Amino acid sequence: MIFEYVVRIDRTGRGTRGRAAVLQLPPFSTLTFSAFDDQQGNMEASNLALQQLKISVVHQQRIRKYSLLPGRRDASFCNMTPTLYYPDKKSRRVNKSSDMASLSCHASTNKEIVVKLNNNLSIMKRKCTENTYVSTEACSFSENIQNISSNTVHEKVGVLLLNLGGPETLDDVQPFLFNLFADPDIIRLPRLFRFLQKPLAKLISTFRAPKSKEAYASIGGGSPLRKITDEQAQALKTALEDKGLHANVFVAMRYWHPFTEEAIHQIKRDDITKLVILPLYPQFSISTSGSSIRVLQSIFREDGYFSRVAISVIESWYQREGYIRSMADLIEKELSNFSKPEEVILSIHSFACLGIEVMIFFSAHGVPLSYVEDAGDPYRDQMEDCISLIMDELKSRRVMNNHTLAYQSRVGPVQWLKPYTDEVIVELGQKGVQSLLTVPISFVSEHIETLEEIDMEYKHLALESGITNWGRVPALGCTSSFISDLADAVIEAIPSATAISAERSHVNHADKDPLNYILSLFLGSFLAFFLLLSPRAFSLFKNSLL
Ligand SMILES: C=CC1=C(C)c2cc3[nH]c(cc4nc(cc5[nH]c(cc1n2)c(C)c5CCC(=O)O)C(CCC(=O)O)=C4C)c(C)c3C=C
Numbered sequence: 001m002i003f004e005y006v007v008r009i010d011r012t013g014r015g016t017r018g019r020a021a022v023l024q025l026p027p028f029s030t031l032t033f034s035a036f037d038d039q040q041g042n043m044e045a046s047n048l049a050l051q052q053l054k055i056s057v058v059h060q061q062r063i064r065k066y067s068l069l070p071g072r073r074d075a076s077f078c079n080m081t082p083t084l085y086y087p088d089k090k091s092r093r094v095n096k097s098s099d100m101a102s103l104s105c106h107a108s109t110n111k112e113i114v115v116k117l118n119n120n121l122s123i124m125k126r127k128c129t130e131n132t133y134v135s136t137e138a139c140s141f142s143e144n145i146q147n148i149s150s151n152t153v154h155e156k157v158g159v160l161l162l163n164l165g166g167p168e169t170l171d172d173v174q175p176f177l178f179n180l181f182a183d184p185d186i187i188r189l190p191r192l193f194r195f196l197q198k199p200l201a202k203l204i205s206t207f208r209a210p211k212s213k214e215a216y217a218s219i220g221g222g223s224p225l226r227k228i229t230d231e232q233a234q235a236l237k238t239a240l241e242d243k244g245l246h247a248n249v250f251v252a253m254r255y256w257h258p259f260t261e262e263a264i265h266q267i268k269r270d271d272i273t274k275l276v277i278l279p280l281y282p283q284f285s286i287s288t289s290g291s292s293i294r295v296l297q298s299i300f301r302e303d304g305y306f307s308r309v310a311i312s313v314i315e316s317w318y319q320r321e322g323y324i325r326s327m328a329d330l331i332e333k334e335l336s337n338f339s340k341p342e343e344v345i346l347s348i349h350s351f352a353c354l355g356i357e358v359m360i361f362f363s364a365h366g367v368p369l370s371y372v373e374d375a376g377d378p379y380r381d382q383m384e385d386c387i388s389l390i391m392d393e394l395k396s397r398r399v400m401n402n403h404t405l406a407y408q409s410r411v412g413p414v415q416w417l418k419p420y421t422d423e424v425i426v427e428l429g430q431k432g433v434q435s436l437l438t439v440p441i442s443f444v445s446e447h448i449e450t451l452e453e454i455d456m457e458y459k460h461l462a463l464e465s466g467i468t469n470w471g472r473v474p475a476l477g478c479t480s481s482f483i484s485d486l487a488d489a490v491i492e493a494i495p496s497a498t499a500i501s502a503e504r505s506h507v508n509h510a511d512k513d514p515l516n517y518i519l520s521l522f523l524g525s526f527l528a529f530f531l532l533l534s535p536r537a538f539s540l541f542k543n544s545l546l
């Protein structure tokens with residue numbers, strides 16, 4: 001289904017500031033906006049109009065706002081896929097004058113799209129489709145809801161879950177760490193030094209392995225990640241069946257078994273024709289979802305099988321109602337176990353300053369600061385947004401506790417996102433906070449950093465710092481409301497699955513340039529010599545890893 005709207009640029013200034021049109025969309029419909037400027041008739045004005053068009057998706061009481069900017073594809077945001085069509089290239093709106101650009105959004109079940117009009121824009125008219133009516137104030141549709149199974153009757157749908165992976169035995173720890181540090185999205189070396197990636201990974205993994213082994217030994221001798229992810233995959237498959245979609249669910253781990261290649265083999269074996277890629281990280285980071293997606297992209301480009309597969313990537317999903325509600329449920333439940341409700345209520349009014357209130361302490365896995373500040377990683381923004389959504393949800397349930405966010409698990413000598421979890425715990429203790437409820441927020445399974453770092457190291461530090469009541473919210477795991485929401489995310493992503501570009505990966509000519517190569521060899525050897533043979537640099541380097 002395609003719905004089209006025309007947004008008119010009104011140069012007379014007669015438009016109404018802040019007016020909103022509410023469009024109620026049936027599942028799997030497409031909404032196309034076009035902008036045109038009938039006085040000027042040029043593309044620039046149309047693009048400008050689209051830049052000014054603010055589109056929000058209503059999640060019950062909450063409204064998430066964002067602007068659709070030309071060139072920015074924000075595929076997963078609010079379950080909408082904005083795409084700009086330029087009339088001089090390939091536009092469906094060929095019957096109109098050339099001063100149009102259109103924007104199409106795939107909307108999902110029960111969503112309302114609110115189009116906020118700025119001062120000089122107005123929604124002018126609706127195009128096409130039967131049973132549809134529209135006004136400048138409100139537009140709604142009464143189309144039949146498309147049946148999921150009819151949509152996919154000739155298709156074999158696959159869901160590919162992406163995760164980090166973890167060592168299953170203590171012997172796996174060093175090779176697992178090698179795979180992790182050999183990832184150019186984890187240790188981001190300048191191009192000139194890329195050839196040092198593997199030797200450096202070998203060095204760092206060898207130094208770090210004893211400390212990591214100790215941590216894995218303390219949680220039973222290995223990571224629980226594979227088992228939990230397999231359980232989540234099975235639960236997701238069942239939830240999809242319950243919602244009428246038969247799909248095979250695969251797991252691709254980035255640094256340990258089952259590796260991405262193993263999942264790819266299974267996808268081909270099962271003749272999958274539509275694939276939804278779902279990272280098990282709620283927020284996007286270059287170092288997590290980004291790294292796994294990069295590996296997949298290169299496989300898809302090289303393997304002809306995937307030119308026939310329609311693919312949809314859900315890059316992040318922290319903003320989904322089901323996830324936010326499930327997190328709020330866990331926090332609320334843990335708060336009620338933590339302290340008697342009267343205590344919480346009293347603390348809100350009068351005892352907060354005495355430190356009686358339970359502080360909700362979100363602890364996210366950190367990333368180096370340079371990822372966010374230099375490489376444009378949206379991780380910190382998404383994390384902050386995620387936390388404010390959870391807190392809004394809690395407030396709507398009258399849970400009024402204070403909260404704070406800090407970043408844990410830093411590795412190496414560089415600066416990571418601040419504040420650091422360990423430092424904040426000490427500060428809170430000094431300020432007289434007595435009760436802390438820790439919420440691991442960047443991951444949906446129990447893993448080494450919840451079971452060892454939070455439950456053992458941080459708990460110990462908190463108790464030492466004067467915090468007397470310590471609690472921790474469990475990871476979501478297979479919580480049914482959460483898995484059901486992931487299933488909805490998959491179903492909603494299916495209509496936007498498209499064939500990937502047939503374009504093959506190209507080798508950067510700079511990589512082939514002999515002068516560059518010699519220069520990087522020389523500088524790389526110098527760095528290796530400096531690190532490995534200078535005792536002082538060596539010990540600084542080693543200490544920074546431990
Ligand atoms: C959103 C989650 C994660 C981000 C972001 C992330 C970035 C990141 N991690 C390292 C280094 C290590 N991570 C390790 C384990 C680990 N990391 C995550 C998640 C994120 N990492 C998880 C879930 C796990 C645990 C897996 C398990 O076995 O249970 C480890 C190994 C453990 C240890 O030695 O501490 C390292 C090392 C970097 C450098 C980084 C960003 C650049």
Ligand SMILES: [Fe+2]
Nearest residue numbers: 164365366409
């Ligand atoms: Fe990590």
